[in-house]
Amino acid sequence: MKKALFIFAAVLMLGTIAQKSYAQLSDEEYNYVTMDLRGILNLTMTTNPQVDFTFKTIQEYNQGITRFNATQLEVDATLAWDLFVYASTDNWTQVESYSTNGNAYLPAEILELKSSVTSAAPVNINSFSSLLGLTNSTVNNGTPSAATQFLAGAFGTGAGEQFAPGTAAHNPTTHKFRIDMRLKPGIPAIFPNSTVLLSANGNGTDYAQAGYYYLEVVYSLVEDL
Amino acid sequence: MKITKLIFIQIAIFLSISSSAQVSFDLKTSPNITFDFNTIQEYINGITYMNAVTLNINASSQFDIYVGATTTNVGYWDVTQTYSTGGDPPPIDILKLQFRNASSTSQVSGFFTLQDINTPTYIIGTSAAPDPSINCPNTGTNTAGDYSANPSCYKFTVDLRIVPGFTYQSGLYTLRIDYVIIEDL
Numbered sequence: 081m082k083k084a085l086f087i088f089a090a091v092l093m094l095g096t097i098a099q100k101s102y103a104q105l106s107d108e109e110y111n112y113v114t115m116d117l118r119g120i121l122n123l124t125m126t127t128n129p130q131v132d133f134t135f136k137t138i139q140e141y142n143q144g145i146t147r148f149n150a151t152q153l154e155v156d157a158t159l160a161w162d163l164f165v166y167a168s169t170d171n172w173t174q175v176e177s178y179s180t181n182g183n184a185y186l187p188a189e190i191l192e193l194k195s196s197v198t199s200a201a202p203v204n205i206n207s208f209s210s211l212l213g214l215t216n217s218t219v220n221n222g223t224p225s226a227a228t229q230f231l232a233g234a235f236g237t238g239a240g241e242q243f244a245p246g247t248a249a250h251n252p253t254t255h256k257f258r259i260d261m262r263l264k265p266g267i268p269a270i271f272p273n274s275t276v277l278l279s280a281n282g283n284g285t286d287y288a289q290a291g292y293y294y295l296e297v298v299y300s301l302v303e304d305l
Numbered sequence: 306m307k308i309t310k311l312i313f314i315q316i317a318i319f320l321s322i323s324s325s326a327q328v329s330f331d332l333k334t335s336p337n338i339t340f341d342f343n344t345i346q347e348y349i350n351g352i353t354y355m356n357a358v359t360l361n362i363n364a365s366s367q368f369d370i371y372v373g374a375t376t377t378n379v380g381y382w383d384v385t386q387t388y389s390t391g392g393d394p395p396p397i398d399i400l401k402l403q404f405r406n407a408s409s410t411s412q413v414s415g416f417f418t419l420q421d422i423n424t425p426t427y428i429i430g431t432s433a434a435p436d437p438s439i440n441c442p443n444t445g446t447n448t449a450g451d452y453s454a455n456p457s458c459y460k461f462t463v464d465l466r467i468v469p470g471f472t473y474q475s476g477l478y479t480l481r482i483d484y485v486i487i488e489d490l
Contacts, residue, residue, distance in 0.1 A: 244471075
């Protein structure tokens with residue numbers, strides 16, 4: 081019996097000492113975390129999308145009409161971005177004619193635009209410039225080229241050819257655009273500032289037919305291209 | 306007699322095993338957390354997940370607790386997919402954690418940045434061993450105890466927060482947060 085008790089105590093001690101030679105105890109818990117950073121590009125027009133020019137006096141024909149801040153745009157972006165502009169057609173669409181003479185073909189280029197934000201692109205609207213019609217803008221299925229008019233950024237992804245991510249609220253000088261618009265028909269209404277002549281479509285008449293016309297101007301915000 | 310010896314030996318072995326130390330997290334769930342940034346406001350203000358995980362401590366000896374991230378590329382999230390070409394790869398330290406319990410025993414108060422598991426953040430104790438003993442309900446409580454008897458000291462809830470801003474490349478990213486409890490030797 082004594083021997084049994086002795087063995088009992090020895091094993092107990094051995095067990096206790098042996099525990100101290102085991103590896104350090106530990107346990108783990110985990111979180112598996114996924115982060116989805118979506119690419120966001122928001123272009124907001126904060127003004128009325130409809131801009132009207134009504135020429136009803138000789139003075140207005142001669143001096144033209146300038147709409148300052150005709151359009152205001154705000155950009156919020158989580159990516160580097162470019163902003164470019166073009167007309168959705170090559171020419172204005174006539175809704176109604178008021179006379180029988182004159183040229184109903186008015187190229188998009190008779191409309192001049194100027195942006196408040198300076199672009200480094202070679203083709204821009206940093207000063208009053210003719211808006212490029214669809215063909216001259218070389219925009220193909222929404223994709224610009226180096227010949228497209230850029231309000232921000234430029235064609236290409238090199239340094240300086242994009243604007244940085246940010247919001248209009250925090251970056252008003254680079255993410256808020258005020259677009260001035262000008263039409264100056266002249267008398268006769270040949271639109272002397274236009275980079276495309278009214279006779280470009282083959283009609284030899286170089287002055288505009290009196291009438292009601294409209295043109296769609298497209299502002300396109302894209303990831304830096 | 307031989308049988309008696311055998312019985313005594315088995316009892317001795319049983320007692321030695323039952324008296325061994327234990328440190329563990331009980332009722333583990335290992336939850337998945339998804340931060341989905343799809344509005345400008347979320348990029349600016351961030352997303353916070355309260356109670357992302359609960360750590361139920363069961364310790365029969367003095368312990369340390371530390372936390373860190375495990376990723377393939379140390380210091381950076383694992384990339385599942387990118388949505389754009391510009392921007393920097395996001396570092397793991399844009400993820401912030403906060404450990405809470407009723408007695409505020411965490412040594413780190415408020416939100417702190419996540420580090421790699423090789424340089425973890427100690428919530429309880431330090432890398433030195435053994436640390437001075439601190440009893441519940443003091444900050445740094447590291448003495449034996451369990452969550453069911455003293456949840457104010459031995460139960461932590463963890464909050465997660467990310468405020469990405471606009472610096473990083475759009476894409477889908479993952480990482481694993483490791484919470485480790487270890488015997489303080």
